[in-house]
Amino acid sequence: MKTQQEQTDCRWFITIHFVKDNFAVSISIAPPKITSISPLSGNVGSLVSIIGSGFNTTPSLNTVYFGSVKATVTSASYTNLIAAVPVSSNYQKISVTNMAFNLTGYSNLPFNITFPVAANLTLMQVLHI
Numbered sequence: 001m002k003t004q005q006e007q008t009d010c011r012w013f014i015t016i017h018f019v020k021d022n023f024a025v026s027i028s029i030a031p032p033k034i035t036s037i038s039p040l041s042g043n044v045g046s047l048v049s050i051i052g053s054g055f056n057t058t059p060s061l062n063t064v065y066f067g068s069v070k071a072t073v074t075s076a077s078y079t080n081l082i083a084a085v086p087v088s089s090n091y092q093k094i095s096v097t098n099m100a101f102n103l104t105g106y107s108n109l110p111f112n113i114t115f116p117v118a119a120n121l122t123l124m125q126v127l128h129i
Helices: none
Strands: 002-008 012-019 022-029 033-038 047-053 062-066 072-076 080-084 092-098 103-113
Touching (some): 047 092, 047 103
Parallel strands (some): 033 103
Antiparallel strands (some): 002 012, 012 022, 062 092, 072 080, 092 103
16 A cells, blocks of 8 residues: 655645555645734724634634634635624633634634723712712
8 A cells, every 4th residue: 555645735634545446535624723813912893813824715714712702803814814802802712713624723822801091080080970
C-alpha cells in the first residue's frame, strides 16, 4: 500500500491510499484557528478583528461568541473576521464556528469588556438628586 499526503492552501489535508487498482481518498478539515484578537478589550458595539485561519469567507457562515454571547460578524475572509462586541458579554474567550463544516476554534486569551467613563459627574448627578 502506498500513501500520499498533500496539504493544499492550509485548509485541509488530502490523504490518498493506493492498493493495487483501488484507491481511497480521505479529507480532513482543520477547525478555525484564532491566532490573535485586536484589540484585546473594548466597549459594547466596538469592532474586533479576529485573526487566524479556517474562517468562512461568507460572514453569515461564521458564528462568533464572546463567552456565551453571540456576536454579529460584519466582514469575513479566510484569515480575518470583524465582529461587533455584543451586549451582555463579559471577560471570556472568543470562539469561532465555521458553519460550513461545523468546526470551532477558541482564542487563547479572553476579551476584556470595557465601559465608557462618564466624565465630570458629581454624586448628585449619579443619584439623580
